[in-house]
Amino acid sequence: MKNVYVALLLAVVLALPAIAQTTDQSNSAPAAQSSSSSDSTSSNSSATMGATGKEPLAPPAREGFWGRVNPFARKKYVQRQTAPIRDRINELDDLTAANSKMIKDVDARAQQGIQQASARANEADQHAIDAGNKANMAQQTATQANTRLTTVEQVVGNIDQYKASTQTEIRFRPGQTVLSQNAKSALDDLATPLKSQRGYIIEVQGFSSGHGQTAIQTSQKMADSVVRYLVLNHDIPVYRIYVVGMGNAPVQGSDDASAKKHTSGGRVEISLLKNDLETLASTSNTTTDQPAAPKQ
Secondary structure, eight states: HHHHHHHHHHHHHHHHHHHHHHHHHHHHHHHHHHHHHHHHHHHOOOOOOTSSSSOOOOOOOTTTTTTTTOOOOOOHHHHHHHHHHHHHHHHHHHHHHHHHHHHHHHHHHHHHHHHHHHHHHHHHHHHHHHHHHHHHHHHHHHHHHHHHHHHHHHHHHHHOOOOEEEEEEEEEETTTOOOOHHHHHHHHHGGGGGGGOOOOEEHHHHEESSSHHHHHHHHHHHHHHHHHHHHHHOOOOOGGEEEEETTTEEEESSSOOTTEEEESSSSEEEEEEETTHHHHHHHHHHHHHHHOOOOO
């Protein structure tokens, strides 16, 4: 009886490989059909490309009696199954490194472009500031020139308009034509400031008591003595002095403007007349001495 059980167990063990082979053949036929159908489908339609430019890895087909999980799989079998995955991972690492390098290069170029743009903007700002300063200086110069032109126009318009500045009177005793010490001091006070001035004339009028040509000649001699002193002692140009002997001509009275009186004794009236040339000279010196606008 024991021999019968042993024989049955041995028959079952021997039958298992045949059953597994039959199962593998039956499973491989549909797998082959599915693979052929997938090949035809991939040939008719474009395959989906991955990040590496290659098709995605296909899942491994069912193999053997145990399927994907084979408890009796050997080391070479495992290496053969994991090699495509390992290669694809290496390709992805290389692609990631290349992308990182590309990003760094792009960022470096962008930073360089930003720095160049900032430098050019700063340079443009500096040019704008310089242009503004030059425009302000030009405006200031134009204003000064306009002021100077207005002053010159006024001076030219009034070049022959002389205004009385100082009046001095020299008294003479009857019949005397020589200057006294007081008269010389008065003439010194009048002529000393004129050495550095221009745009003036001196009007000298002599008055004398008496009648006719005698009075005129006496008044002329008194006026000539004044002119001689101014020319010799103070270097007053002769062309700036106008002399006239008035004789006993009537002059305005100091008490009543409408009343006129004749001269008693001898006297000389010296009038200093000025035009606007002195004003023009002072304006020109002020404009020249003004400091230039500071550069920024």
